[in-house]
Amino acid sequence: AKPSQSEILLEFKNSLRNVTALGSWNTSTTPCGGSPGGWVGVICINGDVWGLQLEGMGLMGTIDMDTLAKLPHLRGISFMNNHFDGAIPKIKKLSALKSVFLSNNQFSGEIEDDAFSGMVSLKKVHLAHNKFSGGVPESLALLPRILELRLEGNHFKGQIPEFRATQLQSFNISNNNLEGPIPESLRKMELTSFSGNKNLCGAPLGSCPRPKKPTTLMMVVVGIVVALALSAIIVAFILLRCSKCQTTLVQVETPPSKVTCRELDKVKLQESNTESGKKVEQGKLYYLRNDENKCDLKDLLKASAEILGSGYFGSSYKAVLVNGSSVVVKRFRHMNNVGKEEFQEHMRRLGRLNHPNLLPFVAYYYREEEKLLVTDFIDNGSLAIHLHGNHARDQPRLDWATRLKIIKGIAKGLAYLYTELPTLIAPHSHLKSSNVLLSKSFTPLLTDYGLVPLINQEIAQALMVAYKSPEYKQHGRITKKTDVWSFGTLILEILTGKFPTQNLQQGQASDTDLASWVNSVSQEEWEDEVFDKEMGGTTNSKWEMVKLLKIGLACCEGDVGKRWDMKEAVEKIEELKEKDSEDDFYSSYASEMESPSRQLSDEPSFS
Numbered sequence: 001a002k003p004s005q006s007e008i009l010l011e012f013k014n015s016l017r018n019v020t021a022l023g024s025w026n027t028s029t030t031p032c033g034g035s036p037g038g039w040v041g042v043i044c045i046n047g048d049v050w051g052l053q054l055e056g057m058g059l060m061g062t063i064d065m066d067t068l069a070k071l072p073h074l075r076g077i078s079f080m081n082n083h084f085d086g087a088i089p090k091i092k093k094l095s096a097l098k099s100v101f102l103s104n105n106q107f108s109g110e111i112e113d114d115a116f117s118g119m120v121s122l123k124k125v126h127l128a129h130n131k132f133s134g135g136v137p138e139s140l141a142l143l144p145r146i147l148e149l150r151l152e153g154n155h156f157k158g159q160i161p162e163f164r165a166t167q168l169q170s171f172n173i174s175n176n177n178l179e180g181p182i183p184e185s186l187r188k189m190e191l192t193s194f195s196g197n198k199n200l201c202g203a204p205l206g207s208c209p210r211p212k213k214p215t216t217l218m219m220v221v222v223g224i225v226v227a228l229a230l231s232a233i234i235v236a237f238i239l240l241r242c243s244k245c246q247t248t249l250v251q252v253e254t255p256p257s258k259v260t261c262r263e264l265d266k267v268k269l270q271e272s273n274t275e276s277g278k279k280v281e282q283g284k285l286y287y288l289r290n291d292e293n294k295c296d297l298k299d300l301l302k303a304s305a306e307i308l309g310s311g312y313f314g315s316s317y318k319a320v321l322v323n324g325s326s327v328v329v330k331r332f333r334h335m336n337n338v339g340k341e342e343f344q345e346h347m348r349r350l351g352r353l354n355h356p357n358l359l360p361f362v363a364y365y366y367r368e369e370e371k372l373l374v375t376d377f378i379d380n381g382s383l384a385i386h387l388h389g390n391h392a393r394d395q396p397r398l399d400w401a402t403r404l405k406i407i408k409g410i411a412k413g414l415a416y417l418y419t420e421l422p423t424l425i426a427p428h429s430h431l432k433s434s435n436v437l438l439s440k441s442f443t444p445l446l447t448d449y450g451l452v453p454l455i456n457q458e459i460a461q462a463l464m465v466a467y468k469s470p471e472y473k474q475h476g477r478i479t480k481k482t483d484v485w486s487f488g489t490l491i492l493e494i495l496t497g498k499f500p501t502q503n504l505q506q507g508q509a510s511d512t513d514l515a516s517w518v519n520s521v522s523q524e525e526w527e528d529e530v531f532d533k534e535m536g537g538t539t540n541s542k543w544e545m546v547k548l549l550k551i552g553l554a555c556c557e558g559d560v561g562k563r564w565d566m567k568e569a570v571e572k573i574e575e576l577k578e579k580d581s582e583d584d585f586y587s588s589y590a591s592e593m594e595s596p597s598r599q600l601s602d603e604p605s606f607s
């Protein structure tokens, strides 16, 4: 006789170790329900086991694929944030899987090239933050329906294969040891998807070293690169009409080019009914600001749109409204941490915030499975683009005065968040250069702030910047100083022009952070080695730069007890001189030699 689902899962449990969290897996109940309820982490549809979501349970041992293969309806497995090690399980034995989440374990070794062959339904593969080595398996690049691929934080080496699928929405391969040119199919991805790979090159990173050839040939090559970039932009425009069309594009064979809100909901209802058999709630757009032209926003979902990039939490799109203004719509896929009431209450709270250095939330769209947040589009782009993006010759890099203005603005925005959101331990939680937008006059505008209570916890822990602070890595702790650590890293990024997780020195471990690198260079060499040359600045301003670098380091102090709090960091930044006169130079010089600024030079970590 065929084994029951219960027998199969108990056999599977036998191959695991440290299974305390699976106490409910026993014969007194059935996996899919009954009294007092189903088994923890088992997702069922109509009584069939459809998914296993065993995350953050301290599990170890073997993931027995042969046993799982006996569950005919299994479509998704997640073992994220556990302690599994050794080789990757034989995923393709479950050939009907749609999603595989193995991030944040200690899996290691090479993955065979054909490890994902024949998995035609596979849409989401997360293998991030393990110890995988060897090449990126070719079969991953050939998956016909892949939408999300997360490989960051491993030891993958060699070149990235060319990807077949064009609909990839979320891709990250940062912090590996990859080299060579970024394949054409991935060039539209965010710069941060590739950072921390010392030898990768080509768009969106810097250009690849060109062989020394006569100038005329070089000009031809440049021409081709420009043509390719232009065609990539045109293709992106054609393919990605709007956030909703994107969903439709993926889900139905012949998408309408524009969908109205009502049609959209119909499409989504149908999808959800077929996927889960559950009745889902109709989505709705809620406005957070009274001054908005609501009629225009109502047209949002039928506006044509262009993808700005795919981040950790979803994709962002720029949509042009009927009145000609542009907004950004960010799709969040992992925002089910709280119920609807609580979600709306929190969004209203964020909507009430008002500060010149915060980008306001304009509206949000709520459905159980998906949330959209709407903000104004900021033309001048993000700080990340200005610091690390490819620059036109006539567009100079940020100079010192501008960088100081940006840091002062960020400090003010953070101080405001700390005052207005006192119940949040880390009021921003996701501070990084792509979440700082710059107005035309280079006033910084913080975005993606205050969202941590809404984000699913395991996702927040895996992906949010705050959770990567030393205290989180070592002790799983988030403190009031966690945002300070991110701010410190951002200050160092702005002053050095270096991406925080970039391999900075040959032979150093890939997780060397920016602060450790700056600390490893003696202060006499800071001017030559550490400061971004593009920042310019006079001898006078160098003193202020040194002070600011020390502030950045004080914010990046690994020991939370010794790290400054946000108030102290903001006060020290406010003291920095923006003007560059001789008087300032001498007063600056004097204060560097005397108290109170002496505290800075006396900090042990600076010596």
Ligand SMILES: Nc1ncnc2c1ncn2[C@@H]1O[C@H](COP(=O)(O)OP(=O)(O)OP(=O)(O)O)[C@@H](O)[C@H]1O
Pocket (backbone or CB within 6 Å): 190, 192, 308, 309, 310, 311, 312, 313, 314, 315, 316, 328, 330, 359, 375, 376, 377, 378, 379, 381, 382, 430, 434, 435, 437, 447, 448
């Ligand atoms: N309102 C906006 N105006 C202009 N550009 C924006 C706006 N919001 C986001 N962007 C840019 O769009 C790109 C994608 O943003 P998104 O927030 O989706 O990802 P991210 O910031 O890279 O990562 P994460 O998902 O972790 O926040 C980034 O380059 C970001 O700077």
